Amino acid sequence: xxxxxxxxxxxxxxxxxxxxxxxxxxxxxxxxxxxxxxxxxxxxxxxxxxxxxxxxxxxxxxxxxxxxxxxxxxxxxxxxxxxxxxxxxxxxxxxxxxxxxxxxxxxxxxxxxxxxxxxxxxxxxxxxxxxxxxxxxxxxxx
Amino acid sequence: xxxxxxxxxxxxxxxxxxxxxxxxxxxxxxxxxxxxxxxxxxxxxxxxxxxxxxxxxxxxxxxxxxxxxxxxxxxxxxxxxxxxxxxxxxxxxxxxxxxxxxxxxxxxxxxxxxxxxxxxxxxxxxxxxxxxxxxxxxxxxx
Amino acid sequence: xxxxxxxxxxxxxxxxxxxxxxxxxxxxxxxxxxxxxxxxxxxxxxxxxxxxxxxxxxxxxxxxxxxxxxxxxxxxxxxxxxxxxxxxxxxxxxxxxxxxxxxxxxxxxxxxxxxxxxxxxxxxxxxxxxxxxxxxxxxxxx
Amino acid sequence: xxxxxxxxxxxxxxxxxxxxxxxxxxxxxxxxxxxxxxxxxxxxxxxxxxxxxxxxxxxxxxxxxxxxxxxxxxxxxxxxxxxxxxxxxxxxxxxxxxxxxxxxxxxxxxxxxxxxxxxxxxxxxxxxxxxxxxxxxxxxxx
Numbered sequence: 001x002x003x004x005x006x007x008x009x010x011x012x013x014x015x016x017x018x019x020x021x022x023x024x025x026x027x028x029x030x031x032x033x034x035x036x037x038x039x040x041x042x043x044x045x046x047x048x049x050x051x052x053x054x055x056x057x058x059x060x061x062x063x064x065x066x067x068x069x070x071x072x073x074x075x076x077x078x079x080x081x082x083x084x085x086x087x088x089x090x091x092x093x094x095x096x097x098x099x100x101x102x103x104x105x106x107x108x109x110x111x112x113x114x115x116x117x118x119x120x121x122x123x124x125x126x127x128x129x130x131x132x133x134x135x136x137x138x139x140x141x142x
Numbered sequence: 143x144x145x146x147x148x149x150x151x152x153x154x155x156x157x158x159x160x161x162x163x164x165x166x167x168x169x170x171x172x173x174x175x176x177x178x179x180x181x182x183x184x185x186x187x188x189x190x191x192x193x194x195x196x197x198x199x200x201x202x203x204x205x206x207x208x209x210x211x212x213x214x215x216x217x218x219x220x221x222x223x224x225x226x227x228x229x230x231x232x233x234x235x236x237x238x239x240x241x242x243x244x245x246x247x248x249x250x251x252x253x254x255x256x257x258x259x260x261x262x263x264x265x266x267x268x269x270x271x272x273x274x275x276x277x278x279x280x281x282x283x284x
Numbered sequence: 285x286x287x288x289x290x291x292x293x294x295x296x297x298x299x300x301x302x303x304x305x306x307x308x309x310x311x312x313x314x315x316x317x318x319x320x321x322x323x324x325x326x327x328x329x330x331x332x333x334x335x336x337x338x339x340x341x342x343x344x345x346x347x348x349x350x351x352x353x354x355x356x357x358x359x360x361x362x363x364x365x366x367x368x369x370x371x372x373x374x375x376x377x378x379x380x381x382x383x384x385x386x387x388x389x390x391x392x393x394x395x396x397x398x399x400x401x402x403x404x405x406x407x408x409x410x411x412x413x414x415x416x417x418x419x420x421x422x423x424x425x426x
Numbered sequence: 427x428x429x430x431x432x433x434x435x436x437x438x439x440x441x442x443x444x445x446x447x448x449x450x451x452x453x454x455x456x457x458x459x460x461x462x463x464x465x466x467x468x469x470x471x472x473x474x475x476x477x478x479x480x481x482x483x484x485x486x487x488x489x490x491x492x493x494x495x496x497x498x499x500x501x502x503x504x505x506x507x508x509x510x511x512x513x514x515x516x517x518x519x520x521x522x523x524x525x526x527x528x529x530x531x532x533x534x535x536x537x538x539x540x541x542x543x544x545x546x547x548x549x550x551x552x553x554x555x556x557x558x559x560x561x562x563x564x565x566x567x568x
Contacts, residue, residue, distance in 0.1 A: 007456055044491075336485055337485050
């Protein structure tokens with residue numbers, strides 16, 4: 001499990017007074033930086049090799065701006081030959097889980113336009129964060 | 143089916159050169175305005191009565207900025223006693239479907255903090271857009 | 285003057301109940317598509333030749349989501365040898381101007397990393413939208 | 427001077443390969459949280475008492491995603507009876523200033539719909555961050 005803290009922005013909120021549903025989507029992407037880094041430590045545009053094919057989000061509790069900070073917990077919830085699922089939870093100060101979700105990503109050769117097999121050296125690092133019993137698993141076969 | 147056109151913004155794109163995965167999420171929300179309007183023609187903050195509990199998105203084709211416009215098609219894919227699923231597709235100029243997805247929403251009394259039964263007058267209008275065979279159905283029980 | 289209509293999104297609003305200050309920035313960028321098109325009708329990433337160097341925004345009236353639509357008026361407020369200022373206003377249904385602002389952009393050769401002189405053929409088209417008496421002029425020398 | 431670090435998100439970038447001009451606007455707002463806190467330690471929606479009336483941004487260097495983090499420096503660049511200017515700079519790893527800008531805000535009574543005089547207790551705390559010689563001053567009289 002990876003843990004990352006994000007600070008809330010007024011931009012994250014909407015007129016209903018709490019965080020908009022795109023808030024968790026933005027925070028979860030920030031938390032995925034540590035996963036991206038495993039695939040390419042430089043995280044350069046030219047060497048990018050991941051493509052997002054699916055996103056799921058469950059909104060469980062409204063998130064007030066007064067929370068100030070959200071703890072994002074990140075797990076790899078599935079590791080395939082050329083794809084992976086990254087799951088995330090957004091936790092409030094009191095430990096309540098306010099949102100859960102995840103993305104399916106494919107290790108992709110942008111030049112050849114086709115999936116690649118995840119190399120063993122990367123797979124080993126990913127396995128350290130694999131938790132198939134984590135609080136969220138994608139409900140997709142992707 | 144409801145049809146709505148959105149114009150692409152550079153803000154919708156990311157460094158990989160095509161639209162970011164939050165693009166469809168933003169466009170689909172804009173397309174839901176016509177659904178929100180059925181629930182409250184004034185669409186005022188005070189009278190708001192819908193809460194988003196789940197979002198799913200499938201990214202099928204990369205969307206280039208040169209598309210300029212996206213056609214968003216919207217269906218009600220499930221209509222329950224106090225909840226509904228709204229599904230959307232993002233279509234390119236040549237008719238290709240580039241993204242599919244949907245949200246689960248609950249008709250909600252924000253003061254009493256509990257779901258309400260969708261009134262018959264609203265249900266009738268929603269039924270006009272119900273299509274259980276539309277291209278996307280949520281994979282959630284919510 | 286160019287006129288463009290944008291539909292409001294809940295994402296545009298914040299917890300204070302009206303549109304967030306980035307709302308006009310996003311709408312104005314959408315309105316600039318018609319200016320970008322003058323510089324490159326294909327609007328491709330490879331042929332992009334404009335760089336934004338300054339942005340100014342004045343927020344005059346709070347914009348409620350119940351407005352539903354905003355009319356964006358766009359003018360070229362300054363046309364230099366290799367740079368231009370594009371000004372925008374966001375107008376409510378009753379004609380009230382809710383926000384004004386503008387950007388300074390430079391016609392730029394991304395390969396050579398230096399400004400280019402705006403060609404006469406483009407300049408002619410830009411001149412059609414030039415209005416140095418438009419409601420907003422940048423307060424910068426850029 | 428206040429110092430705050432933000433982590434870059436792919437969402438911050440655009441198809442030109444570097445950060446979009448709204449990136450600094452979003453990061454600077456996050457950095458203003460420490461200023462908002464001076465005005466209302468609870469930072470609740472009900473007690474909110476600031477209104478943003480102007481924003482200016484100068485984009486000096488393109489910000490690559492490979493920077494990973496941005497240091498935002500924040501100053502109060504003007505303190506009036508009922509208004510203040512908050513200036514910000516976005517700094518790269520090597521110390522280069524990539525963007526500068528600021529906002530004008532008014533201390534505002536949302537119920538009475540009029541500006542209020544900033545109380546002495548708040549003014550004292552703000553004065554600790556006042557630096558009229560900071561790298562950016564708003565070019566507006568607001």
